[in-house]
Amino acid sequence: MGKFRIKIFFVFILFFKTFHSFSQNYEIGCFTKINKQQGNFDQQLDSGDQFGYSVDNIGDLNNDGISDIIVGAFTDDDGGANRGAVYVLFLKADDTVLKSQKISSTTGGFTGDLDDNDVFGASVSYLGDMNNDGLVEVAVGAEYDGDGGYWHGAVWILSLNTDGTVKAHSKISDFEGDFTGQFNGDVVFGTDIGNIGDLNNDGIEDIIVSARRDYDGNPGAGAIWVLFLNSDFTVNSYSKISETEGNFNVDLDSEDFFGGSIAILKDLDGDGIKEIAVGSYRDDDGGTDFGSVYILFLDSNGRVKKHKKISYTQGGGSFDLNNNAIFGKSIDGYSDIDSDGLIEILVGCARCINPETNTTTGAFYLIELNNDGTVSESFPFSYKVGGFEGELNSGDIFGISLSYLKKQDPLKVVVGASKDNEGAVWILNFDDQMEGLAINPTNSQCSGRNIGFILSGLEPNESYLLNFEHDNNSFIELEFSSDENGEYTLQNLEAGIYNNIEVRKDGCVFEFSEEFEISEEETLEPEFSVVSSDCTSLEGNSIHISNLPVNETFSIGYDYNGIPREMVQFSSDAIGEITISDVEPGEYSNFQIDYENCSNSFSIKLEVNPLGEIEPFFNFQLVSECSTADGAIEIRNLEEFENYLVSFMVDSEETIELELTSDSEGILLIENLKGAQYSNFYIEIANCNYYFDETLNLNFNGANYAVEIIQSPICSSDSEGIVKVTGFTPNSEFELFYFVNGSEKNLAIVSDLNGTITLEDLSEGEYEEVTLVADSCEILIENFTLNCSSDGDEKICYSYPKFFSPNSDGINDRWRVQITSPECNKQFNCYIFDRYGKLLTVLRGPDEEWDGNFNGVAMPSDDYWVKLDFPNESDFQPEVTHISLIR
16 A cells, blocks of 8 residues: 655745846847857867857757757867868757767768868758658858869758768769859858758759859959759759849949858748848948848849848948948848747847947847848847846857747747857747746655646646756756646655756746655555466466455456456455456556555556467578677567567577567567577577577688589599689688598698689599688588599589579679580570479579579578479480578
């Protein structure tokens, strides 16, 4: 019987550890910093990596309901100086890092060639699943890539697995990706990238790539390229927008860096084509390198219909800029936070002077646009500006990169500060979250159930993190989701003291200062087992429940094969045991035992005679070398996803016991086996043990050797036979043992440069137990027979390789009939059957071969029957033999 008491010592009080609340949600409430020391980021960052130089939201990559991000560290030194790297950060509900995956020259599954100073990660962009293969694509800029010339630049498109590693990649540069656009100077193609959707309506999404140092018009004036893609991410066609191309018609100055950033916006003018924002962050409107942003209205050919410029002097905005502010170094779009039909974009100003500290910390702006591309209103954010209390230092270049993480009210954005020591990113929330949070205990008198507490005042159907300590030494963290009423109930807590309770979300932390106690008095802890009369019998089976109070009455229910059964009363005996007799074969789970008005649930699962007789099929793979443990045994024809206990003997000396789970095809795989003889197999499941008298020899078989009779001995001399055996290690010494006509022979022999052993001066006879010994490894070769011919006139016409191994290694991959004497070359048909008599193929003459397949399906390792028929030769009788296929 389980009874608990909860002692509540205090009234719960909420400590709210963030800052402001605003009706318009245009101020930052909560924030999280992620760098080498903070945010649960466990990767090693080095000085100068510039982690955070680029960033983008990549959606929920690992399908846990929380958006994840990709972060560039473009001067990382993996593989060489400044080759660059990116990190995939999987986030938790409190905006700290759950786990991360680095992608570089040396890790993350990326096999593309990066050179020193390529700065892979200078830009990152989420592209989505562009080819509908279920994988997310991201673009990564390597703007100093040298394909075609110094600083020409490149774009890598990476297809990501859900763990953040790279499944596949492609490259677009001066040399690759079928891109034929002309670069005029050190253009740094790949400065930024964006997915503009299917601009030309060909069913394939297209991208925009910027090249901020393009020389059209003036050196460093900048340009952007609209790339119309094929389905394999190569370039089908393109258009260019610069001072001299794309109908832009704007006088760009030298080193304006038009294309320093790009963002894809919505269709502002109603023509069905998305507009784009382009940063020109060294534009001199108002002062040196103040920076600017252009809003471009495009047509379906990627040309400019019209544009608006937003700067210190144009576009209707009001921005507090300074020399070298580089306003427009980063852009992201778009949201409509106030649902007024006007979108907001984010624009970075990485060297803006902070008005509170008068230092160059950097900043960013939230800018609302009119539909004509001019500014409706704007809001700055930096340290102590816009409600942000995160400490920034001079030179952090806060705003060097940015991205929306959430575009609905309340907004959430991520902002890079790549010169904050090794670099950092900040996740900022425009909300103060969950005021009025409350916590209350729950109490029940039964078996540990419903003992815990209820959190209320949460946002409905949202994800949170809950932290607390148990008995002051066990820190517990768990993720949970609130229900539709904004509540969450934590149950089944162990006895002890609970304190330091915190709820976290979006960088906000909410603390309860009090503690409470759960006291345990007694718990119902039954033990369950299955008693079977016979492993193959369907009757006489029972479920045994022990460790119960003695001589008491219980109501017991359970699920049978997933279907609940009615509760039935039972009485325990004098030693506290109950037997449920004559149960049917099947799965029994989710036991419920009601006792003294308490309902107790147990998530036990029992199997009663799940299989009866089993008839497995054994297959095996030999080791590839004497000292290599790469052999394997497959046990097939079992139940899917079942747990088995398998034991066997190795070389009749050692017994091995393994716990294995069958796969979706009912196969158990035993890997990494050494060359040995495996026998006496026992397979146990659900307390039933089955024995199988199988003996499998996994010893090295000399690689995929093949025996070929080159010349039969002459009867008059009986010593001119020649046999070649191929497939061995070249230039290796062997000791050869064999019996011929009952007489044992041995000699030393060396394989040639091709791994072939040649046996010469052989006499007529049966060659048996042919064994090669090298490095304590015995290689048993198939028996063969040499028949003599009279002075060369009487020939052996055909020979049959005894086995072949079609494993695509170029050695003995195909089987054919070998002609040993050209004079005997007769037309024949060779029929190949499986052991059940099914015809698999017909070889018509010595030039045809069998690859081990039937109707395109690889046949398994087994013996196969061969019949040689001579349709036009009455003097030749059909010949029948068998061969072995070994995989």
